[in-house]
Amino acid sequence: MIATATTQILTLNVIPAGKDHPRVSAIGSRSFLLEAPGDFDLAAQRRIWALSQTLKSWTDLAEIIPGMTNLLAIFKHTPDDPGLVMDRLFEAWDRALSIDLAGKTVEIPVHYGGEFAIDLPALCDLSGLNDREVIRLHHEATYRVFALGSAPGFGYLHGLDPRIYMPRKAVPSLKMAKGCVTIGGMQTGVAMLTGPNGWNSIGFADLQMFDPHSPTPAMMAPGDTVRFVPARVEL
Amino acid sequence: MIEILESGPFNTVQDLGRPGYRDIGVSASGAMDPLAVRIGNSLAGNDEGAAVLEIQTFPFRLRFTEPTVFAVTGTDGNPVIDGIELPAWCAYTAEAGQTLELMHPPKRARAYVSVAGGVDVPSVMGSRSTSLRGNFGGHGGRPLEKGDWLAVGEPPGFIPLPASGLAIVEPEIALGDVFPSGSDEILLIRALPAGEHGLFADNGKAFWDQIWRISSRSDRTGFRLSGAAIVPTETVEMRSHGVVPGVIQIPPGGEPIVQMSDANTAGGYPKIAGVIECDLWRLGQARIGSRVQFVQSSYAEARDVERAVDQYVADVRQTIPMVKRALKAMA
Numbered sequence: 009m010i011a012t013a014t015t016q017i018l019t020l021n022v023i024p025a026g027k028d029h030p031r032v033s034a035i036g037s038r039s040f041l042l043e044a045p046g047d048f049d050l051a052a053q054r055r056i057w058a059l060s061q062t063l064k065s066w067t068d069l070a071e072i073i074p075g076m077t078n079l080l081a082i083f084k085h086t087p088d089d090p091g092l093v094m095d096r097l098f099e100a101w102d103r104a105l106s107i108d109l110a111g112k113t114v115e116i117p118v119h120y121g122g123e124f125a126i127d128l129p130a131l132c133d134l135s136g137l138n139d140r141e142v143i144r145l146h147h148e149a150t151y152r153v154f155a156l157g158s159a160p161g162f163g164y165l166h167g168l169d170p171r172i173y174m175p176r177k178a179v180p181s182l183k184m185a186k187g188c189v190t191i192g193g194m195q196t197g198v199a200m201l202t203g204p205n206g207w208n209s210i211g212f213a214d215l216q217m218f219d220p221h222s223p224t225p226a227m228m229a230p231g232d233t234v235r236f237v238p239a240r241v242e243l
Numbered sequence: 244m245i246e247i248l249e250s251g252p253f254n255t256v257q258d259l260g261r262p263g264y265r266d267i268g269v270s271a272s273g274a275m276d277p278l279a280v281r282i283g284n285s286l287a288g289n290d291e292g293a294a295v296l297e298i299q300t301f302p303f304r305l306r307f308t309e310p311t312v313f314a315v316t317g318t319d320g321n322p323v324i325d326g327i328e329l330p331a332w333c334a335y336t337a338e339a340g341q342t343l344e345l346m347h348p349p350k351r352a353r354a355y356v357s358v359a360g361g362v363d364v365p366s367v368m369g370s371r372s373t374s375l376r377g378n379f380g381g382h383g384g385r386p387l388e389k390g391d392w393l394a395v396g397e398p399p400g401f402i403p404l405p406a407s408g409l410a411i412v413e414p415e416i417a418l419g420d421v422f423p424s425g426s427d428e429i430l431l432i433r434a435l436p437a438g439e440h441g442l443f444a445d446n447g448k449a450f451w452d453q454i455w456r457i458s459s460r461s462d463r464t465g466f467r468l469s470g471a472a473i474v475p476t477e478t479v480e481m482r483s484h485g486v487v488p489g490v491i492q493i494p495p496g497g498e499p500i501v502q503m504s505d506a507n508t509a510g511g512y513p514k515i516a517g518v519i520e521c522d523l524w525r526l527g528q529a530r531i532g533s534r535v536q537f538v539q540s541s542y543a544e545a546r547d548v549e550r551a552v553d554q555y556v557a558d559v560r561q562t563i564p565m566v567k568r569a570l571k572a573m574a
Binding site: 090 | 267269379436482483484486490495507508509519520540543545549
């Protein structure tokens with residue numbers, strides 16, 4: 009892992025200047041969104057993780073929300089000079105070195121196919137693969153939790169095989185069940201709440217992944233490695 | 244104890260929210276009018292952030308089983324105790340067995356009931372707010388229902404109230420010079436341009452110039468605005484990022500969504516603007532069907548309003564115990 013991180017730093021250093029400038033914008037008067045330049049990949053996310061660590065020592069920050077190759081910094085008060093805040097964020101980004109989070113490995117047993125896999129046929133049509141092949145590609149990959157968000161404990165997982173990328177639905181399914189194993193664009197994840205959901209379901213996982221009464225409410229954390237284990241395949 | 248005698252849907256226990264867990268996908272929740280909660284709790288002798296009842300469907304009735312100091316804030320209507328009208332924004336002592344009734348506010352959307360000692364529900368992840376989406380916090384993670392019983396906490400450093408109660412000048416009047424008055428028909432809400440503002444033609448003219456109507460598909464999660472659809476000049480693919488209440492997003496249909504207290508923690512729609520934090524309570528008091536226009540603000544203005552509001556709350560918190568002590572000494 010250390011070797012990988014070092015390689016990553018070297019890679020980042022050779023990215024030409026200009027392509028490495030993040031974008032900072034505002035939401036309201038207290039929140040600033042920094043978006044990493046470049047591709048949606050692990051290198052960018054590692055640098056977001058590093059930035060997030062740096063920002064934890066800023067005493068004027070109320071909250072930090074790392075997203076997908078971006079980070080929202082919420083300040084306690086409206087700054088007198090927003091330009092100064094943006095400069096501080098740019099500087100922190102410039103200094104942020106790629107880090108790898110030493111996450112745990114989470115294995116999620118999945119019932120592939122069956123009544124919850126409502127979008128498996130459409131994914132077969134889109135990919136030109138048969139259902140067994142789609143399922144194999146999904147469970148053979150190793151995923152990283154990039155960030156949590158959207159619903160309590162929901163982890164955005166990176167590492168999906170490009171052959172089974174599938175765009176989000178234009179019209180969301182109105183009542184997708186909690187536990188559905190889903191694909192949204194180039195990401196995958198397990199639905200945490202029953203409700204409207206634009207991702208595509210290919211299976212079901214019956215695993216408690218969020219408990220508000222626990223000292224660590226969310227089972228997953230950024231940097232964790234996730235593997236899907238086929239507990240049952242019903243085609 | 245408090246017994247709920249009558250309640251409509253979606254009345255909940257709230258406090259100032261559960262910030263700090265958005266990075267694990269948990270919405271902050273909390274009152275739609277946090278300023279009313281800070282003042283109500285100050286009147287009731289509590290910390291600013293004690294748990295209160297947020298009432299947004301009416302009529303609502305409750306009964307106090309013990310003598311209880313309470314205040315009703317947020318509303319522009321008068322609460323009724325055993326058939327007698329009281330002013331809002333007033334601390335008052337209910338006798339054991341008395342019934343408090345709230346009717347729909349004449350112009351606003353929400354009323355808050357603060358009680359001395361706070362509504363005593365368990366704190367979950369640092370807050371007593373109800374998370375309706377997550378089904379936790381507040382009273383069993385759900386809205387209040389007829390027949391519910393709620394415990395009241397032990398009042399901190401209790402100072403008795405004068406028999407006639409104790410009222411304050413409500414924020415809209417006391418802070419009249421820092422909030423735009425607009426007209427009776429159109430609520431003016433200040434906002435700053437957000438990340439994708441540049442994708443909308445003529446500096447977002449169609450957004451800023453338009454008078455929007457708050458659609459019936461609006462709730463604590465967000466307000467949908469009806470009007471002439473606005474579309475960006477180009478389609479961009481956004482990566483999911485953190486959002487906060489007040490963000491104004493433009494979904495593909497072109498009718499804006501303003502995220503409110505139960506805001507999703509992440510989003511990916513283009514953002515045209517963000518409401519300044521100190522105006523959020525005013526939007527939180529806007530009713531479905533009412534009209535709103537957004538006004539471009541500045542950091543300097545947002546900072547001035549924030550300071551004025553904090554100063555007002557500090558003054559209220561300092562003055563109330565002083566007045567209570569003075570009146571007690573005179574009695």
